[in-house]
Amino acid sequence: MDQVYEIPEEPSVDPISSLEEDVIRGANPRFTFPFGILFSTFLYCGEAASALYMVRIYRKNSETYWMTYTFSFFMFSSIMVQLTLIFVHRDLAKDKPLSLFMHLILLGPVIRCLEAMIKYLTLWKKEGQEEPYVSLTRKKMLINGEEVLIEWEVGHSVRTLAMHRNAYKRMSQIQAFLGSVPQLTYQLYVTLVSAEIPLGRAVLMVFSLISVTYGATLCNMLAIQIKYDEYKIRLGLLEVLCITIWRTLEITSRLVILVLFSATLKLKAVPFLLLNFLIILFEPWVKFWRSGAQMPNNIEKNFSRVGTLVVLISVTVLYAGINFSCWSALQLKLADRDLVDKGQNWGHMGLHYSVRLVENVIMVLVFKFFGVKVLLNYCHSLIALQLIIAYLISIVFMLLFFQYLHPLRSLFTHNIVDYLHCVCCHRHSRGRVENLEPSFDAETRQSIV
Numbered sequence: 001m002d003q004v005y006e007i008p009e010e011p012s013v014d015p016i017s018s019l020e021e022d023v024i025r026g027a028n029p030r031f032t033f034p035f036g037i038l039f040s041t042f043l044y045c046g047e048a049a050s051a052l053y054m055v056r057i058y059r060k061n062s063e064t065y066w067m068t069y070t071f072s073f074f075m076f077s078s079i080m081v082q083l084t085l086i087f088v089h090r091d092l093a094k095d096k097p098l099s100l101f102m103h104l105i106l107l108g109p110v111i112r113c114l115e116a117m118i119k120y121l122t123l124w125k126k127e128g129q130e131e132p133y134v135s136l137t138r139k140k141m142l143i144n145g146e147e148v149l150i151e152w153e154v155g156h157s158v159r160t161l162a163m164h165r166n167a168y169k170r171m172s173q174i175q176a177f178l179g180s181v182p183q184l185t186y187q188l189y190v191t192l193v194s195a196e197i198p199l200g201r202a203v204l205m206v207f208s209l210i211s212v213t214y215g216a217t218l219c220n221m222l223a224i225q226i227k228y229d230e231y232k233i234r235l236g237l238l239e240v241l242c243i244t245i246w247r248t249l250e251i252t253s254r255l256v257i258l259v260l261f262s263a264t265l266k267l268k269a270v271p272f273l274l275l276n277f278l279i280i281l282f283e284p285w286v287k288f289w290r291s292g293a294q295m296p297n298n299i300e301k302n303f304s305r306v307g308t309l310v311v312l313i314s315v316t317v318l319y320a321g322i323n324f325s326c327w328s329a330l331q332l333k334l335a336d337r338d339l340v341d342k343g344q345n346w347g348h349m350g351l352h353y354s355v356r357l358v359e360n361v362i363m364v365l366v367f368k369f370f371g372v373k374v375l376l377n378y379c380h381s382l383i384a385l386q387l388i389i390a391y392l393i394s395i396v397f398m399l400l401f402f403q404y405l406h407p408l409r410s411l412f413t414h415n416i417v418d419y420l421h422c423v424c425c426h427r428h429s430r431g432r433v434e435n436l437e438p439s440f441d442a443e444t445r446q447s448i449v
Helices: 035-060 064-089 097-104 108-125 156-194 199-227 237-291 305-325 346-370 380-405 416-448
Strands: 023-025 134-143 146-155
Touching (some): 035 064, 035 108, 035 156, 035 199, 064 108, 064 305, 146 156, 156 199, 156 305, 199 237, 199 305, 237 346, 237 380, 346 380
Parallel strands (some): 023 146
């Protein structure tokens, strides 16, 4: 599992303090306030409280099916969040009964947030003092277009705080795609069918939408960090804003299309959606089986084959959940120890968005021609057009990010413009050859005459 440490925004580079010829000694890392941990905990508690409130309302109104599905989505994501935090922190091998008890009552993120805050306050009080236990971390950085290898000293407390941040990043993705996506989709469906939106349900949908957007944005950041693990990645405000707009448009348009399609066909839509999800779920396993590789046995220390299999199944379920609603930004590779393909995979990205665009167009057309007018008091054609345009705009922001805003775009062997240029040149050269063939035949005839 990759580890990301807090490193100064503008590391000071001192050639005199070089440890080796090509290694430059950087400034010691700074610790920052854990805003991400607080925000993830707030989203978890807010979504859990609003979901339980809606369960109570549905039960009071004798709406059994709505209550059951709402509670099931909440419980599944909450349990997966607890298991994720336990796995990252390796609590099963430690003597921490209070933490395990808090995880049993589904309040693990709260106690972890308190631990991170205590660790931050401890570092803040000891600021300026040297820690007795330090380790060295080396990362490559691109400074003025040149690749530089920099080495930092990372203290034990800073490393522990960084581990908390990494755990909450993964927790946010689990919560977003295994809990918030199905919860948001189902609550939108209930709102569409019931033609009313009470305050409690609106709050739940807002928390779910924020959680999904935040999780998708983190998915892009973690994908970049995993692919370029040797480099120190720095994303600016413009890059984060572009990713957020891209992911928000992509996810909202996709989920609204799924809801309208499901509300139109009712139970007839279930086989199509289930088949779609199962194809994504079993795709990595089919590739793994066809490759003939053996199951990786070094994912984590002291893991049996059963434990490794459980981890692989959990990862593939998360991978399928992400790709069902948006692009995962990574391609799963079960035969590798890192479980991901670290290549750029332009073909995988193009295939995903092409298939999703065709699916969205088909589902929108089904809604337009077979949608019941009672569901919405608006023009179906206008709704369908707006949803497709929103999805296309998200693709434009995605292309904009990879072409101009990717932090390591200088390492790409090919980019978006190169690909389009090659396609256009290929078509132009082929058309030019076809145009030259008739003139060549005419000249041949003239020479013969």
